[in-house]
Amino acid sequence: MIPFFAFGRYTPSQMKPLSSLLFLFFALFISAQDDFDLARKHFSENNIDSARFYINKSLRRNPQPDDYFLSGLIHERENKSLRALADYEAVVKVESDNLEAYFQKGMIYYNSASAEQAIKDFTYVIDNYKNSNTNAIYFGNDPYGKKGTFMTSLQSMVGTVYQYRGMAYQKLGNDTQALIDFNKSFEFDTLADFYINRSQLYTKINKEDLAINDLRNALKLEPENYLAWYNLALLDETAKLPNYLLEDEEFFPMLNLLGANAYESGEYALATNYLTKAIENNPEEELAYLNRGKALLKTRAYKQARVDFLKALQINSKNVEVFFLIGNSFFYEENFEDAIGFYERYLSVDQGYKNVWYNAAMAYLSTEKTNRGCECLKNSEKLGMEQATQQIKKYCETQ
Numbered sequence: 001m002i003p004f005f006a007f008g009r010y011t012p013s014q015m016k017p018l019s020s021l022l023f024l025f026f027a028l029f030i031s032a033q034d035d036f037d038l039a040r041k042h043f044s045e046n047n048i049d050s051a052r053f054y055i056n057k058s059l060r061r062n063p064q065p066d067d068y069f070l071s072g073l074i075h076e077r078e079n080k081s082l083r084a085l086a087d088y089e090a091v092v093k094v095e096s097d098n099l100e101a102y103f104q105k106g107m108i109y110y111n112s113a114s115a116e117q118a119i120k121d122f123t124y125v126i127d128n129y130k131n132s133n134t135n136a137i138y139f140g141n142d143p144y145g146k147k148g149t150f151m152t153s154l155q156s157m158v159g160t161v162y163q164y165r166g167m168a169y170q171k172l173g174n175d176t177q178a179l180i181d182f183n184k185s186f187e188f189d190t191l192a193d194f195y196i197n198r199s200q201l202y203t204k205i206n207k208e209d210l211a212i213n214d215l216r217n218a219l220k221l222e223p224e225n226y227l228a229w230y231n232l233a234l235l236d237e238t239a240k241l242p243n244y245l246l247e248d249e250e251f252f253p254m255l256n257l258l259g260a261n262a263y264e265s266g267e268y269a270l271a272t273n274y275l276t277k278a279i280e281n282n283p284e285e286e287l288a289y290l291n292r293g294k295a296l297l298k299t300r301a302y303k304q305a306r307v308d309f310l311k312a313l314q315i316n317s318k319n320v321e322v323f324f325l326i327g328n329s330f331f332y333e334e335n336f337e338d339a340i341g342f343y344e345r346y347l348s349v350d351q352g353y354k355n356v357w358y359n360a361a362m363a364y365l366s367t368e369k370t371n372r373g374c375e376c377l378k379n380s381e382k383l384g385m386e387q388a389t390q391q392i393k394k395y396c397e398t399q
Contacts, residue, residue, distance in 0.1 A: 035055070035057040036054070036055070036058045036064075038050075039055035039058060042054065043073065043074055048077050055070055068088070071084075072084040072101070076104075076108075100157070102124045103161055106118045106121030106125070106165075107164065115172050118164070119168045122162075122168065125157075126158070159185040159189035159191070162185035163181070163182065163194055166197070167197060175205055179205075182198040192225050195228075199211040199214035199218070211231075211235055212232065215235070224245065229245075233254060236261075238261075239261065240258075252277070255274045255288070256285070259271045259288070271291065271292070271295040272296060275288045275295065279292065289309070290319075290322070293305040293309045297325075303329075306330075313326075323343070323345045324343065324346045324355070324356050327342035327363075331359060334366075336367050337367065339359070339363045347360065352383065354380045354383035357380035358377070361373045361374070361375075361380060378392065
Protein backbone atom coordinates (compact mmCIF):
# COMPACT_ATOMS: atom_id res chain seq x y z
CA MET A 1 0.00 0.00 0.00
CA ILE A 2 1.43 3.43 -0.99
CA PRO A 3 1.62 5.78 2.01
CA PHE A 4 -0.35 9.06 1.84
CA PHE A 5 1.70 12.22 2.21
CA ALA A 6 0.25 15.64 3.23
CA PHE A 7 2.24 18.52 1.78
CA GLY A 8 2.43 22.17 2.92
CA ARG A 9 3.59 25.11 0.87
CA TYR A 10 7.07 24.94 -0.63
CA THR A 11 9.19 27.36 -2.53
CA PRO A 12 10.33 26.26 -5.99
CA SER A 13 13.81 25.64 -4.59
CA GLN A 14 12.36 23.35 -1.96
CA MET A 15 10.13 21.40 -4.35
CA LYS A 16 12.89 20.13 -6.62
CA PRO A 17 14.65 17.90 -4.06
CA LEU A 18 11.27 16.74 -2.73
CA SER A 19 10.20 15.73 -6.23
CA SER A 20 13.44 13.81 -6.63
CA LEU A 21 12.84 12.08 -3.31
CA LEU A 22 9.31 11.08 -4.30
CA PHE A 23 10.53 9.81 -7.63
CA LEU A 24 13.17 7.72 -5.89
CA PHE A 25 10.58 6.34 -3.45
CA PHE A 26 8.18 5.35 -6.21
CA ALA A 27 11.01 3.83 -8.25
CA LEU A 28 12.09 1.71 -5.29
CA PHE A 29 8.51 0.72 -4.52
CA ILE A 30 7.80 -0.30 -8.12
CA SER A 31 11.06 -2.20 -8.29
CA ALA A 32 10.31 -4.09 -5.08
CA GLN A 33 6.79 -4.85 -6.28
CA ASP A 34 8.14 -6.05 -9.61
CA ASP A 35 10.56 -8.39 -7.82
CA PHE A 36 7.77 -9.90 -5.72
CA ASP A 37 5.51 -10.35 -8.73
CA LEU A 38 8.33 -11.92 -10.71
CA ALA A 39 9.11 -14.26 -7.81
CA ARG A 40 5.46 -15.26 -7.58
CA LYS A 41 5.23 -15.78 -11.34
CA HIS A 42 8.32 -17.98 -11.46
CA PHE A 43 7.15 -19.93 -8.43
CA SER A 44 3.78 -20.65 -10.03
CA GLU A 45 5.67 -21.89 -13.11
CA ASN A 46 7.94 -24.04 -10.91
CA ASN A 47 11.05 -22.05 -11.87
CA ILE A 48 12.34 -22.27 -8.33
CA ASP A 49 15.84 -20.86 -8.85
CA SER A 50 14.43 -17.74 -10.50
CA ALA A 51 11.74 -17.43 -7.84
CA ARG A 52 14.41 -17.54 -5.13
CA PHE A 53 16.51 -14.91 -6.92
CA TYR A 54 13.68 -12.39 -7.16
CA ILE A 55 12.22 -12.97 -3.70
CA ASN A 56 15.68 -12.45 -2.18
CA LYS A 57 15.91 -9.13 -4.00
CA SER A 58 12.54 -8.15 -2.61
CA LEU A 59 13.52 -9.25 0.91
CA ARG A 60 16.70 -7.15 0.85
CA ARG A 61 14.77 -3.92 0.36
CA ASN A 62 11.85 -3.56 2.72
CA PRO A 63 10.50 -7.06 3.46
CA GLN A 64 6.76 -7.39 3.92
CA PRO A 65 4.81 -10.39 5.29
CA ASP A 66 3.89 -11.43 1.74
CA ASP A 67 7.59 -11.60 0.88
CA TYR A 68 8.35 -13.88 3.83
CA PHE A 69 5.33 -16.04 3.10
CA LEU A 70 6.30 -16.57 -0.53
CA SER A 71 9.89 -17.16 0.54
CA GLY A 72 8.63 -19.87 2.88
CA LEU A 73 6.73 -21.57 0.07
CA ILE A 74 9.84 -21.44 -2.10
CA HIS A 75 11.98 -22.90 0.71
CA GLU A 76 9.48 -25.75 1.06
CA ARG A 77 9.73 -26.44 -2.67
CA GLU A 78 13.51 -26.50 -2.17
CA ASN A 79 13.06 -29.09 0.64
CA LYS A 80 14.37 -26.62 3.20
CA SER A 81 11.59 -26.89 5.75
CA LEU A 82 13.49 -25.30 8.66
CA ARG A 83 14.21 -22.18 6.62
CA ALA A 84 10.58 -22.11 5.54
CA LEU A 85 9.54 -22.35 9.18
CA ALA A 86 11.69 -19.30 10.01
CA ASP A 87 9.98 -17.38 7.19
CA TYR A 88 6.51 -18.24 8.47
CA GLU A 89 7.53 -17.25 11.99
CA ALA A 90 8.63 -13.90 10.57
CA VAL A 91 5.19 -13.51 9.00
CA VAL A 92 3.26 -14.08 12.23
CA LYS A 93 5.53 -11.73 14.20
CA VAL A 94 4.32 -8.90 11.99
CA GLU A 95 0.84 -10.22 11.24
CA SER A 96 -0.37 -12.30 14.17
CA ASP A 97 -3.65 -12.90 12.35
CA ASN A 98 -2.02 -14.39 9.26
CA LEU A 99 -3.75 -17.77 9.37
CA GLU A 100 -2.15 -18.99 6.15
CA ALA A 101 1.27 -18.78 7.80
CA TYR A 102 0.02 -20.67 10.86
CA PHE A 103 -1.33 -23.37 8.57
CA GLN A 104 1.97 -23.71 6.70
CA LYS A 105 3.81 -23.82 10.04
CA GLY A 106 1.48 -26.54 11.23
CA MET A 107 2.13 -28.54 8.08
CA ILE A 108 5.88 -28.44 8.63
CA TYR A 109 5.51 -29.53 12.25
CA TYR A 110 3.11 -32.28 11.20
CA ASN A 111 5.52 -33.64 8.60
CA SER A 112 8.47 -33.43 10.99
CA ALA A 113 6.79 -35.62 13.63
CA SER A 114 5.99 -32.70 15.92
CA ALA A 115 2.30 -33.50 16.13
CA GLU A 116 1.71 -31.56 19.35
CA GLN A 117 2.99 -28.29 17.88
CA ALA A 118 1.13 -28.96 14.65
CA ILE A 119 -2.11 -29.27 16.62
CA LYS A 120 -1.43 -25.91 18.30
CA ASP A 121 -0.98 -24.16 14.95
CA PHE A 122 -3.97 -25.85 13.34
CA THR A 123 -6.08 -25.03 16.40
CA TYR A 124 -5.07 -21.37 16.12
CA VAL A 125 -6.39 -21.30 12.57
CA ILE A 126 -9.63 -23.04 13.55
CA ASP A 127 -10.21 -20.74 16.53
CA ASN A 128 -9.59 -17.54 14.55
CA TYR A 129 -10.79 -18.09 10.99
CA LYS A 130 -14.22 -16.59 11.74
CA ASN A 131 -12.58 -13.27 12.54
CA SER A 132 -10.84 -13.19 9.15
CA ASN A 133 -12.05 -12.49 5.66
CA THR A 134 -12.92 -16.07 4.73
CA ASN A 135 -13.55 -15.09 1.09
CA ALA A 136 -10.11 -13.53 0.64
CA ILE A 137 -8.08 -15.16 -2.10
CA TYR A 138 -4.51 -16.11 -1.34
CA PHE A 139 -1.60 -17.89 -2.97
CA GLY A 140 -1.73 -21.48 -1.69
CA ASN A 141 0.35 -24.63 -1.82
CA ASP A 142 -1.49 -27.97 -1.96
CA PRO A 143 -0.53 -30.07 1.08
CA TYR A 144 -1.70 -33.23 -0.72
CA GLY A 145 0.81 -32.61 -3.50
CA LYS A 146 -1.67 -32.95 -6.38
CA LYS A 147 -2.57 -29.39 -7.32
CA GLY A 148 0.84 -27.80 -6.82
CA THR A 149 0.47 -24.08 -6.25
CA PHE A 150 -2.98 -22.58 -6.68
CA MET A 151 -5.30 -19.76 -5.67
CA THR A 152 -7.73 -20.57 -2.88
CA SER A 153 -9.75 -19.05 -0.07
CA LEU A 154 -9.50 -19.37 3.68
CA GLN A 155 -13.00 -20.87 3.73
CA SER A 156 -11.81 -23.74 1.51
CA MET A 157 -8.67 -24.14 3.55
CA VAL A 158 -10.46 -24.66 6.88
CA GLY A 159 -11.72 -28.11 5.91
CA THR A 160 -8.16 -29.14 5.15
CA VAL A 161 -7.00 -27.74 8.49
CA TYR A 162 -9.53 -29.95 10.29
CA GLN A 163 -8.28 -32.90 8.25
CA TYR A 164 -4.66 -32.34 9.18
CA ARG A 165 -5.44 -31.68 12.81
CA GLY A 166 -7.37 -34.96 12.78
CA MET A 167 -4.36 -36.77 11.34
CA ALA A 168 -2.11 -35.15 13.95
CA TYR A 169 -4.44 -36.40 16.70
CA GLN A 170 -4.36 -39.82 15.05
CA LYS A 171 -0.56 -39.80 15.19
CA LEU A 172 -0.81 -39.21 18.92
CA GLY A 173 -3.30 -42.06 19.33
CA ASN A 174 -6.29 -39.82 20.05
CA ASP A 175 -8.64 -41.53 17.60
CA THR A 176 -11.79 -40.05 19.14
CA GLN A 177 -10.70 -36.46 18.56
CA ALA A 178 -9.33 -37.39 15.15
CA LEU A 179 -12.74 -38.70 14.06
CA ILE A 180 -14.45 -35.54 15.36
CA ASP A 181 -12.13 -33.41 13.21
CA PHE A 182 -12.53 -35.61 10.13
CA ASN A 183 -16.32 -35.38 10.42
CA LYS A 184 -16.16 -31.60 10.95
CA SER A 185 -14.05 -31.09 7.81
CA PHE A 186 -16.96 -32.14 5.60
CA GLU A 187 -18.90 -29.05 6.71
CA PHE A 188 -16.41 -26.95 4.73
CA ASP A 189 -15.49 -29.06 1.72
CA THR A 190 -15.94 -32.54 0.26
CA LEU A 191 -12.80 -33.98 -1.30
CA ALA A 192 -11.76 -37.51 -2.17
CA ASP A 193 -8.74 -37.10 0.12
CA PHE A 194 -11.05 -36.33 3.03
CA TYR A 195 -12.85 -39.63 2.55
CA ILE A 196 -9.59 -41.54 2.14
CA ASN A 197 -8.12 -40.10 5.34
CA ARG A 198 -11.22 -40.93 7.36
CA SER A 199 -11.35 -44.42 5.85
CA GLN A 200 -7.87 -45.13 7.18
CA LEU A 201 -8.99 -44.18 10.68
CA TYR A 202 -12.09 -46.37 10.34
CA THR A 203 -9.81 -49.24 9.33
CA LYS A 204 -7.62 -48.65 12.36
CA ILE A 205 -10.59 -48.80 14.75
CA ASN A 206 -12.00 -51.92 13.06
CA LYS A 207 -14.93 -50.27 11.29
CA GLU A 208 -14.15 -51.70 7.87
CA ASP A 209 -17.70 -51.31 6.50
CA LEU A 210 -17.52 -47.55 7.11
CA ALA A 211 -14.02 -47.45 5.62
CA ILE A 212 -15.19 -49.20 2.45
CA ASN A 213 -18.14 -46.80 2.17
CA ASP A 214 -15.80 -43.80 2.44
CA LEU A 215 -13.48 -45.20 -0.23
CA ARG A 216 -16.38 -45.78 -2.59
CA ASN A 217 -17.50 -42.18 -1.99
CA ALA A 218 -13.97 -41.02 -2.77
CA LEU A 219 -14.10 -42.90 -6.08
CA LYS A 220 -17.41 -41.27 -6.97
CA LEU A 221 -15.57 -37.94 -6.77
CA GLU A 222 -12.33 -39.16 -8.36
CA PRO A 223 -12.90 -42.40 -10.30
CA GLU A 224 -9.19 -42.70 -11.12
CA ASN A 225 -7.82 -42.10 -7.62
CA TYR A 226 -5.09 -44.73 -7.24
CA LEU A 227 -4.87 -44.50 -3.45
CA ALA A 228 -8.62 -44.98 -3.05
CA TRP A 229 -8.58 -48.02 -5.33
CA TYR A 230 -5.55 -49.51 -3.57
CA ASN A 231 -7.06 -49.13 -0.09
CA LEU A 232 -10.39 -50.46 -1.31
CA ALA A 233 -8.66 -53.51 -2.80
CA LEU A 234 -6.99 -54.16 0.56
CA LEU A 235 -10.33 -54.09 2.39
CA ASP A 236 -12.82 -55.43 -0.12
CA GLU A 237 -11.95 -58.58 -2.05
CA THR A 238 -14.93 -57.97 -4.34
CA ALA A 239 -13.56 -54.64 -5.61
CA LYS A 240 -13.23 -54.68 -9.39
CA LEU A 241 -11.15 -52.19 -11.31
CA PRO A 242 -13.01 -50.67 -14.31
CA ASN A 243 -11.75 -52.10 -17.59
CA TYR A 244 -10.53 -48.75 -18.89
CA LEU A 245 -8.15 -48.43 -15.93
CA LEU A 246 -6.49 -51.74 -16.76
CA GLU A 247 -4.58 -49.90 -19.48
CA ASP A 248 -3.45 -47.11 -17.14
CA GLU A 249 0.19 -47.54 -16.11
CA GLU A 250 -0.49 -45.99 -12.71
CA PHE A 251 -2.64 -48.98 -11.80
CA PHE A 252 -0.24 -51.72 -12.93
CA PRO A 253 1.31 -52.22 -9.45
CA MET A 254 -2.18 -52.96 -8.09
CA LEU A 255 -2.95 -55.79 -10.50
CA ASN A 256 -1.29 -58.52 -8.43
CA LEU A 257 -3.37 -57.54 -5.41
CA LEU A 258 -6.58 -57.45 -7.43
CA GLY A 259 -5.71 -60.80 -8.98
CA ALA A 260 -5.15 -62.34 -5.55
CA ASN A 261 -8.45 -60.87 -4.31
CA ALA A 262 -10.36 -62.24 -7.28
CA TYR A 263 -8.78 -65.65 -6.69
CA GLU A 264 -9.80 -65.65 -3.02
CA SER A 265 -13.34 -64.67 -4.05
CA GLY A 266 -13.51 -67.62 -6.43
CA GLU A 267 -13.55 -65.42 -9.55
CA TYR A 268 -10.78 -67.31 -11.32
CA ALA A 269 -11.37 -65.91 -14.81
CA LEU A 270 -11.22 -62.37 -13.46
CA ALA A 271 -8.06 -63.23 -11.52
CA THR A 272 -6.49 -64.55 -14.71
CA ASN A 273 -7.43 -61.33 -16.51
CA TYR A 274 -5.83 -59.08 -13.88
CA LEU A 275 -2.69 -61.20 -13.69
CA THR A 276 -2.34 -61.38 -17.47
CA LYS A 277 -2.31 -57.57 -17.51
CA ALA A 278 0.30 -57.59 -14.74
CA ILE A 279 2.50 -59.92 -16.80
CA GLU A 280 2.07 -57.79 -19.91
CA ASN A 281 3.33 -54.85 -17.88
CA ASN A 282 6.24 -56.80 -16.36
CA PRO A 283 7.13 -60.11 -18.08
CA GLU A 284 9.50 -60.93 -15.20
CA GLU A 285 6.89 -60.69 -12.44
CA GLU A 286 7.31 -64.00 -10.60
CA LEU A 287 4.29 -63.54 -8.32
CA ALA A 288 1.98 -62.86 -11.25
CA TYR A 289 2.97 -66.10 -12.94
CA LEU A 290 2.48 -68.07 -9.71
CA ASN A 291 -0.94 -66.60 -9.01
CA ARG A 292 -2.14 -66.87 -12.59
CA GLY A 293 -1.02 -70.50 -12.60
CA LYS A 294 -3.05 -71.15 -9.45
CA ALA A 295 -6.11 -69.56 -11.05
CA LEU A 296 -5.61 -71.66 -14.19
CA LEU A 297 -5.47 -74.82 -12.07
CA LYS A 298 -8.93 -73.93 -10.75
CA THR A 299 -10.26 -73.65 -14.30
CA ARG A 300 -8.67 -77.01 -15.22
CA ALA A 301 -6.23 -75.41 -17.66
CA TYR A 302 -3.49 -77.62 -16.30
CA LYS A 303 -0.97 -77.34 -19.13
CA GLN A 304 -1.28 -73.55 -19.23
CA ALA A 305 -0.85 -73.45 -15.45
CA ARG A 306 2.28 -75.57 -15.72
CA VAL A 307 3.75 -73.16 -18.27
CA ASP A 308 3.26 -70.33 -15.78
CA PHE A 309 4.82 -72.32 -12.92
CA LEU A 310 7.84 -73.22 -15.04
CA LYS A 311 8.26 -69.55 -15.99
CA ALA A 312 8.13 -68.59 -12.31
CA LEU A 313 10.78 -71.25 -11.59
CA GLN A 314 12.93 -69.87 -14.39
CA ILE A 315 12.73 -66.40 -12.81
CA ASN A 316 13.45 -67.68 -9.30
CA SER A 317 14.95 -71.16 -9.04
CA LYS A 318 14.92 -70.97 -5.22
CA ASN A 319 11.13 -70.91 -4.91
CA VAL A 320 10.41 -74.52 -3.92
CA GLU A 321 6.64 -73.90 -3.81
CA VAL A 322 6.73 -74.16 -7.60
CA PHE A 323 7.62 -77.88 -7.37
CA PHE A 324 4.47 -78.53 -5.34
CA LEU A 325 2.31 -76.57 -7.78
CA ILE A 326 3.75 -78.33 -10.83
CA GLY A 327 3.18 -81.60 -9.04
CA ASN A 328 -0.45 -80.65 -8.54
CA SER A 329 -0.86 -79.83 -12.24
CA PHE A 330 0.27 -83.38 -13.09
CA PHE A 331 -1.80 -84.88 -10.26
CA TYR A 332 -5.03 -83.31 -11.56
CA GLU A 333 -4.25 -84.77 -15.00
CA GLU A 334 -3.84 -88.15 -13.24
CA ASN A 335 -0.22 -88.26 -14.32
CA PHE A 336 0.79 -89.53 -10.89
CA GLU A 337 4.35 -90.59 -11.71
CA ASP A 338 5.36 -87.11 -12.83
CA ALA A 339 3.45 -85.62 -9.88
CA ILE A 340 5.45 -87.81 -7.49
CA GLY A 341 8.71 -86.61 -9.04
CA PHE A 342 7.92 -82.95 -8.30
CA TYR A 343 6.52 -83.68 -4.82
CA GLU A 344 9.73 -85.48 -3.93
CA ARG A 345 11.80 -82.58 -5.24
CA TYR A 346 9.88 -80.32 -2.90
CA LEU A 347 10.30 -82.70 0.07
CA SER A 348 14.04 -82.91 -0.53
CA VAL A 349 14.21 -79.23 0.42
CA ASP A 350 11.31 -78.73 2.85
CA GLN A 351 9.62 -81.49 4.87
CA GLY A 352 7.42 -79.24 6.98
CA TYR A 353 4.38 -78.78 4.72
CA LYS A 354 1.60 -81.27 5.45
CA ASN A 355 -0.21 -80.72 2.13
CA VAL A 356 2.80 -81.86 0.12
CA TRP A 357 3.12 -85.05 2.17
CA TYR A 358 -0.60 -85.71 1.76
CA ASN A 359 -0.69 -85.11 -2.00
CA ALA A 360 2.45 -87.21 -2.45
CA ALA A 361 0.80 -90.00 -0.43
CA MET A 362 -2.30 -89.97 -2.61
CA ALA A 363 -0.16 -90.06 -5.76
CA TYR A 364 1.81 -93.03 -4.42
CA LEU A 365 -1.38 -94.86 -3.42
CA SER A 366 -2.82 -94.21 -6.89
CA THR A 367 0.19 -96.03 -8.35
CA GLU A 368 -0.17 -98.83 -5.79
CA LYS A 369 3.04 -97.90 -4.00
CA THR A 370 1.42 -98.41 -0.64
CA ASN A 371 4.50 -98.49 1.60
CA ARG A 372 5.74 -95.05 0.54
CA GLY A 373 2.19 -93.78 0.41
CA CYS A 374 1.58 -94.77 4.03
CA GLU A 375 4.88 -93.28 5.10
CA CYS A 376 3.86 -89.97 3.53
CA LEU A 377 0.42 -90.14 5.16
CA LYS A 378 1.95 -90.62 8.61
CA ASN A 379 4.24 -87.63 8.11
CA SER A 380 1.25 -85.56 7.01
CA GLU A 381 -0.71 -86.69 10.07
CA LYS A 382 2.13 -85.67 12.39
CA LEU A 383 1.98 -82.18 10.90
CA GLY A 384 -1.77 -81.91 11.60
CA MET A 385 -3.51 -83.08 8.42
CA GLU A 386 -6.84 -84.56 9.61
CA GLN A 387 -7.65 -86.20 6.26
CA ALA A 388 -4.44 -88.20 6.58
CA THR A 389 -5.81 -90.00 9.65
CA GLN A 390 -8.82 -91.24 7.67
CA GLN A 391 -6.63 -92.44 4.80
CA ILE A 392 -4.29 -94.25 7.19
CA LYS A 393 -7.27 -96.23 8.53
CA LYS A 394 -8.31 -97.06 5.00
CA TYR A 395 -4.96 -98.00 3.44
CA CYS A 396 -2.37 -98.58 6.13
CA GLU A 397 -3.74 -100.19 9.28
CA THR A 398 -4.09 -103.62 7.67
CA GLN A 399 -0.42 -103.69 6.80
